Amino acid sequence: MSEPLLRVANLRKVFPGQGTADDLVAVDGVSFDLQQGESVAIVGESGSGKTTTARIIAGLETATDGEVLLDGKTVAGRGIGLLRAGRDIQMVFQDPFGSLDPRQRVGAAIEELLAVRFRQPKAERRARVAELLEQVGLDEQHAGEYPRSLSGGQRQRVAIARALALQPRLLILDEAVAALDVSVQAQVLNLLIDLREQLDISYLFVSHDLAVVRQISDRCLVMNEGVVVEAGTTADILDHPGQPYTQQLLAAVPRPGWVPSRRAATA
Amino acid sequence: MSLEQLTRLPLLAGRLVRPRRRGHADPVLIGCGLICAGLLALALIGPVLTPYPLDQTDILNASQGPSAEHLLGTDSLGRDLLSRLLAGARPSITAPAVIVLASTTLGVIVAVFAAWRGGRVDRVISRMLDVMFTVPGLLVAVIAAAILGTGFWVPVAALTVTYMPYIARIVHSAAIRECRLPYVEACQLAGLSSWRICTRHILRNIAPLAVAQATLAFAWALMDFGAISFLGLGLQPPAAEWGSMVNEGRADLLTGAIWESMTAGVLIVLAAVSFNILGERLAARIGDGS
Amino acid sequence: MNLLDIEHLRVDLRSRERRGAPRTVIHDVSLTIAPGEAVGVVGESGSGKSMTVKAVMRLLPRRATVGGTLEFRGTSIPAMPGRDLARFRSQLVSMIYQDPRAHINPLRTIGDFLIEGVVASGQMNRAEALEAACTLLRDVGVNDPQRRLSQYPHQLSGGLLQRMMIVMALLPSPELVLADEPTTALDVTVQSEVMAILTEQIRERSVGLLFITHDLDLAAAVTDSLAVMHAGTVVERGPSADIYAAPRHPYTAALLASRPSPTSVARPVSIPGRPVSAFEAGEGCAFASRCPYAIGQCRTERPEPRTAGTRTVACHRSDELEAVLAEGVRA
Numbered sequence: 001m002s003e004p005l006l007r008v009a010n011l012r013k014v015f016p017g018q019g020t021a022d023d024l025v026a027v028d029g030v031s032f033d034l035q036q037g038e039s040v041a042i043v044g045e046s047g048s049g050k051t052t053t054a055r056i057i058a059g060l061e062t063a064t065d066g067e068v069l070l071d072g073k074t075v076a077g078r079g080i081g082l083l084r085a086g087r088d089i090q091m092v093f094q095d096p097f098g099s100l101d102p103r104q105r106v107g108a109a110i111e112e113l114l115a116v117r118f119r120q121p122k123a124e125r126r127a128r129v130a131e132l133l134e135q136v137g138l139d140e141q142h143a144g145e146y147p148r149s150l151s152g153g154q155r156q157r158v159a160i161a162r163a164l165a166l167q168p169r170l171l172i173l174d175e176a177v178a179a180l181d182v183s184v185q186a187q188v189l190n191l192l193i194d195l196r197e198q199l200d201i202s203y204l205f206v207s208h209d210l211a212v213v214r215q216i217s218d219r220c221l222v223m224n225e226g227v228v229v230e231a232g233t234t235a236d237i238l239d240h241p242g243q244p245y246t247q248q249l250l251a252a253v254p255r256p257g258w259v260p261s262r263r264a265a266t267a
Numbered sequence: 268m269s270l271e272q273l274t275r276l277p278l279l280a281g282r283l284v285r286p287r288r289r290g291h292a293d294p295v296l297i298g299c300g301l302i303c304a305g306l307l308a309l310a311l312i313g314p315v316l317t318p319y320p321l322d323q324t325d326i327l328n329a330s331q332g333p334s335a336e337h338l339l340g341t342d343s344l345g346r347d348l349l350s351r352l353l354a355g356a357r358p359s360i361t362a363p364a365v366i367v368l369a370s371t372t373l374g375v376i377v378a379v380f381a382a383w384r385g386g387r388v389d390r391v392i393s394r395m396l397d398v399m400f401t402v403p404g405l406l407v408a409v410i411a412a413a414i415l416g417t418g419f420w421v422p423v424a425a426l427t428v429t430y431m432p433y434i435a436r437i438v439h440s441a442a443i444r445e446c447r448l449p450y451v452e453a454c455q456l457a458g459l460s461s462w463r464i465c466t467r468h469i470l471r472n473i474a475p476l477a478v479a480q481a482t483l484a485f486a487w488a489l490m491d492f493g494a495i496s497f498l499g500l501g502l503q504p505p506a507a508e509w510g511s512m513v514n515e516g517r518a519d520l521l522t523g524a525i526w527e528s529m530t531a532g533v534l535i536v537l538a539a540v541s542f543n544i545l546g547e548r549l550a551a552r553i554g555d556g557s
Numbered sequence: 558m559n560l561l562d563i564e565h566l567r568v569d570l571r572s573r574e575r576r577g578a579p580r581t582v583i584h585d586v587s588l589t590i591a592p593g594e595a596v597g598v599v600g601e602s603g604s605g606k607s608m609t610v611k612a613v614m615r616l617l618p619r620r621a622t623v624g625g626t627l628e629f630r631g632t633s634i635p636a637m638p639g640r641d642l643a644r645f646r647s648q649l650v651s652m653i654y655q656d657p658r659a660h661i662n663p664l665r666t667i668g669d670f671l672i673e674g675v676v677a678s679g680q681m682n683r684a685e686a687l688e689a690a691c692t693l694l695r696d697v698g699v700n701d702p703q704r705r706l707s708q709y710p711h712q713l714s715g716g717l718l719q720r721m722m723i724v725m726a727l728l729p730s731p732e733l734v735l736a737d738e739p740t741t742a743l744d745v746t747v748q749s750e751v752m753a754i755l756t757e758q759i760r761e762r763s764v765g766l767l768f769i770t771h772d773l774d775l776a777a778a779v780t781d782s783l784a785v786m787h788a789g790t791v792v793e794r795g796p797s798a799d800i801y802a803a804p805r806h807p808y809t810a811a812l813l814a815s816r817p818s819p820t821s822v823a824r825p826v827s828i829p830g831r832p833v834s835a836f837e838a839g840e841g842c843a844f845a846s847r848c849p850y851a852i853g854q855c856r857t858e859r860p861e862p863r864t865a866g867t868r869t870v871a872c873h874r875s876d877e878l879e880a881v882l883a884e885g886v887r888a
Contacts (some may be wrong), residue, residue, distance in 0.1 A: 045744035060452055088460055093449035101468050103452050113457045151831040159453070166457055181601040182771060186815035186827035208744065211819035238819060252749040252820050254774040256801065260752035262698060
């Protein structure tokens, strides 16, 4: 197999305890590879360490131990500073309301990145902004609007357009559709599925929602209390979960004929 | 009750005038804005409009009430009050303006720097601000005047230093809130420099709050500077300044010649109340808006 | 007699500006809850589901005007005099909120939080209330209830706190419980547990439940009947299982189709546009602009809810679409 796009090896993160509290091991020995063009999901509940893992890979958090390689080059890990991956790794966050500068028009927000990173002439930037907006299913007219006049779904589209503007190789989506209404969630999810086909981009998709993960990822890692409990192809894991924790997660998803059960959370 | 206490009463009144909801023109806001603009204009052109020279004394017509010759009457040395009030507008308004501009600029820089760097830098700066916060501005100004001498710049510099933590503390908490928003991280990931994120994004989002706080501080600075002049530690005679005019006219109050203290006092109160309401309304609108 | 009767509820909010036009937040909501029945209200943001709850508790903002009828055991809620209203709120109805951390005073113990209501309303004295709370805590599967009572909210997990909220809600032995997105902030495994406890307690005590959620799958699983809300209107109402199996309103069908499946890879069918609020809806059906089956009539004339058997649907074309919509769900 060729060199993976992303290699995460033995990643560990310990948050020192405040005062008398014990140290918190948020991520404990996480390792996985992600191939070019692949979509890998990290699944888990709150406190499982999935978001911390993603933030370390993005360079927003330092690691206590282990390393993260992008194209064989170390971009995060023990002793490595923040934000070393450059524009190759971009991230879309959960909160559609905080993800954009409230006082910056949509067009300006995208143009700013183009101006700083590519030093294109203004006319070229304008054309690229229009192209990016179209790519995420928005109009050119949206370029002149402030985030407050957009709906949650539209804001999330702008956040995606901004991330794509830098032509990253890996896009980290941290619960990117979790805060959206059901009907809008499907729109953004479909957009993400289409974009991956068009752009040959790789996704690291962090989510608690197994149904969403099923649609968007090739492989998934199930995390619990900082540890990867199960990893494999998404279809395999969701159809034939091997670990009790994964089974519990699946059993807790409401579906036709589902009865809530008290035992689900005892682990 | 001291002059300072007396003149602070209307500030409380200003707080009681409830700000209206945003969205529509607010007549009180517009009115106060116009008065403030008028006072700033007065500071600019007032000294040019004086009908008499500032130091032209006329002992025979001292402590007179308004007349056709002297529209607002004369002071105890027979100088034309209208001329002195017009000339006094410049230092009386310029001093708080300088104090507010300088302290807001300093305060915002310190606050954004601390919030952006976070961690230990933030903790140290915050503690230092807390300590500075406990020192009363007037006291510092009085001590500074005693050591460095009276005049315009010494109290202005002293008040600037003591006003800075007021602005910095409020802007600091807003800046911290702003720094925690995910868009700031998205900008960092996109490779924007810290300088650019701070100036183009964080500063721009907290600017309205800083402006509102500065306007509010203007009212306080105006009165603090007036109080320093009242105590005789600001500009020295024969220069005219509203605060010192209140003081100079004090002796005549017993003889019923209330014009000097009253006119200067009214101008101080008017300016303070207008700027105070303007600042509170602006701050309330910003609070509503976000 | 029904526990709760809501008929043609309409809520308008007077504008904050002097000359602004009032905004309709609830256009037409009708639903009933029988004693011991669990009713789900499902809708997206802005659909007016939380406003409906507020109307029932008479907690609407002062600038709201309420139309239609709102009755609890045949007594009009809007017309209740002060003392009856206090009794209604403290003893007959209870609320469970989405975010327990935001609704529990962090400076007071769990025990204080649980018994404050019943002690203040004079239903029990402190000792009785504490004992009743302990019993209830054991019922909902909390080990060592004595210790829990003396703990503070920050020492408890979100799921445990939400269980405390359920205990607090059940302590005055209410006849009706209103739960506004009680599990939205929780993990799925914890959601499962909290819902199990809630439904079990409700059933045991024959308490009525009004369950507000955006999650149609969850609502269908835990309620007897459903009301699907869109833009301040109940567009479809009926037994949960029937609605889930064969939606009659295009919006219900679209909601079901837009939910990605955990068991297979199938492109979710998204609803174009975004959820609209009641005041944004024009003349016709509020869903017309997003509806694939909309015809001219849908855009000009608002469909009235029509009842056929156990189902009530507000759609001009519900009869002709019945087969098409059922097909969509099976596919």
